[in-house]
Structure formats: structure tokens, C-alpha cells
Amino acid sequence: MPKSQDRWTRIALYYAIALAGAFAFRAYSQTMPVPTNRDNVWLFALGQLEGIGPFIGAIVVALAFKPARLLTLWGPHRGLVMATCIWMVLVIGSVGIANPYAINPHLFGAMSAIDILVYAMLEEAGWRGYLQGEFGDWPRMRRYVVVGALWYAWHLTFLDHNGLGSELLRLAILVGASIGIGLVADRTGAIMAAAGCHALGNILWFSSEFRTLVSSGDRQLMAAVCAVGIAAAFVAIRARDRREAARRIPRAG
Numbered sequence: 001m002p003k004s005q006d007r008w009t010r011i012a013l014y015y016a017i018a019l020a021g022a023f024a025f026r027a028y029s030q031t032m033p034v035p036t037n038r039d040n041v042w043l044f045a046l047g048q049l050e051g052i053g054p055f056i057g058a059i060v061v062a063l064a065f066k067p068a069r070l071l072t073l074w075g076p077h078r079g080l081v082m083a084t085c086i087w088m089v090l091v092i093g094s095v096g097i098a099n100p101y102a103i104n105p106h107l108f109g110a111m112s113a114i115d116i117l118v119y120a121m122l123e124e125a126g127w128r129g130y131l132q133g134e135f136g137d138w139p140r141m142r143r144y145v146v147v148g149a150l151w152y153a154w155h156l157t158f159l160d161h162n163g164l165g166s167e168l169l170r171l172a173i174l175v176g177a178s179i180g181i182g183l184v185a186d187r188t189g190a191i192m193a194a195a196g197c198h199a200l201g202n203i204l205w206f207s208s209e210f211r212t213l214v215s216s217g218d219r220q221l222m223a224a225v226c227a228v229g230i231a232a233a234f235v236a237i238r239a240r241d242r243r244e245a246a247r248r249i250p251r252a253g
Contacts, residue, residue, distance in 0.1 A: 007134055010065050014057040015150065018126060021053020022156050041101045044115060044209060051119045054126025054154070061130060070133040073121075075190025077240065080233045084196050087229035089113040092203075092222050097213050112209060116202050120195035127151050127178075128185040128194040140186070141179070148178025177201055188237055196230050 028049065035041045061067065074081050093110030101108070127147055135143035152174040158167050177198075185194040203210050204223045214222070 006065070010061050010067060011131065011134055013064070014054075014061045014126065014130060015154075017057035017060055018053040018154055019156075021056060022050070022154055025050040025053075026156060026159075035101065041103065044112075047209070048115075048119050048122060051122035054130075055122040058126040058130035067130075067133070069129075070136060071129045071185055071189055071191050071194075073191050075188050075193060077188060077190065077237045080236055081188065081190045081193050081196075084230055084233040085117055085192055088117065088196060088199065088226045091225045091229070095218055095222055097210075099213055113199075116199045116207060116210070117192075117195055120198035120202065121192060124181070124185075124191050124194040124198055128181060129191045132182055132185060140182075144179040144182040145175055147182065148175035151178055184234065187234070187241075193230075193233075196226075200227060200230070 035044055062069075089110050092113035093106050095109060096105030097109040097112055098105050099108045103111075127150075131150065132143060132147050135146060138146075149171070152171045155170075155174075157170055162170075181194050181197045184197050185191070188194075200223050203226070204219055205211075210219055
């Protein structure tokens with residue numbers, strides 16, 4: 001089978017698994033239990049099921065076809081990427097999230113930050129960790145846009161009859177996010193760096209937990225301070241890469 005056909009076979013398998021997970025979550029979410037007190041607050045973790053389809057799809061394709069991996073979990077700059085994730089947990093924990101579960105707001109904030117990072121990692125293992133690499137021979141902007149369009153369709157929001165304008169806006173947001181997250185993934189080689197950027201969008205707009213429990217002002221504060229840490233780490237990674245590239249250039253004479 002030609003290599004191009006191999007690629008589309010892998011993509012079809014991955015996307016079928018990702019979509020199956022999305023459909024299953026939509027069906028289950030109608031009856032999914034909601035946490036009501038401290039003893040069953042762990043039910044929030046069931047929200048991770050929405051992102052598990054892309055993760056499982058990427059694992060199945062990796063086991064079945066063993067495609068080349070362009071990204072790893074932490075990338076070559078493990079320490080800086082880890083520090084960024086820890087920074088996000090500390091920021092959200094410091095601001096705190098008041099909650100009806102009798103959990104200390106700062107502890108619950110840290111728990112929520114870990115939860116949203118894990119969710120983002122599950123998705124990003126598929127979209128940037130696997131799928132973006134399949135289009136590695138395409139021009140950079142084209143592959144970001146195509147991944148963004150497939151990412152939008154996977155959310156299945158068009159099944160909610162939100163209206164054409166609303167769906168076009170969501171498509172534009174996700175394609176724009178795909179461009180930004182794709183650039184970060186390519187420059188850092190780290191799934192968790194992409195997950196950190198993904199989590200920012202969820203904090204601001206897409207996480208129902210954050211929208212319900214956190215005021216708009218606090219969400220903006222959390223996202224802004226987290227973004228400062230992500231930007232600082234990104235600048236440090238770029239500077240380190242430039243220094244290493246300069247060392248590899250042979251000196252004249």
C-alpha cells in the first residue's frame with residue numbers, strides 16, 4: 001500500500017475512534033451523575049471521558065502502525081514544561097475556587113487545575129501528538145487549519161442546532177486555537193506544552209465547571225497569569241534552542 005494511503009488509513013482509524021468516544025460521551029452525559037457533596041466530588045473526573053477518544057485513537061494507531069513520533073509527553077525541555085504545568089496549578093490554587101463541596105477553595109482550585117490539564121493532555125495526545133504529525137510534509141499553516149477543522153467537527157456541537165453563525169464562530173475559534181497550539185507543539189516538541197495552552201481556552205470559555213464556579217473576572221485573572229508563565233517558558237525554550245543551534249555551527253579557522 002502506498003505511503004499516502006497508509007496515512008489516510010491511519011487517520012481514518014484514529015478519527016473513527018475519536019468520534020466514537022465523542023458520541024459515547026454525549027450519550028452518557030445525559031445521565032452522568034453530578035457531584036453534590038465532598039464524598040462524591042470525584043465524579044468531576046468523569047468529564048475526562050470526553051477527551052479520552054483522541055487519546056485512545058492515538059494509542060491504537062501507535063500500536064498498530066508505529067508511525068514516527070514528533071512529540072513526546074514532556075519534550076526535550078522537560079524541566080521548563082513541567083515548571084509551566086506546576087505554575088498553572090499554583091496560580092489557580094492561589095486564586096482559589098469557592099465550591100459547594102466543603103473543600104478548601106485553594107485545594108479545590110489546585111484539584112481543578114490538575115483536572116483541566118489532564119483533560120487537555122488526553123485531547124492533545126491525539127490532535128497535536130498524533131494527527132498533526134501525520135501532515136508533517138504539508139505546509140505548516142495548512143496542517144494547523146486541517147487539524148483545527150477536524151477538531152471542530154469532533155466536538156459535534158452542530159448536533160445541538162446552535163445556528164450557522166454560532167457554529168462558524170466556533171469553527172473560527174478552534175482553527176485559530178489550532179494554529180496557536182500547533183505552533184507551540186512544533187516549537188517545544190511537548191504534548192504537555194500544547195495541553196497547557198489548550199487548558200487556557202478551557203479556563204476562559206469552554207469548561208462548564210469553571211464557568212459555573214468561577215466568576216468571569218477570576219477566570220480572566222487565572223488565564224492571564226498562567227499565560228505569563230507559559231510565555232516565559234516558551235521564550236526560554238526558544239533561547240535555549242538558539243544557543244544549542246549556535247554551538248553546532250562549526251567555527252571558521
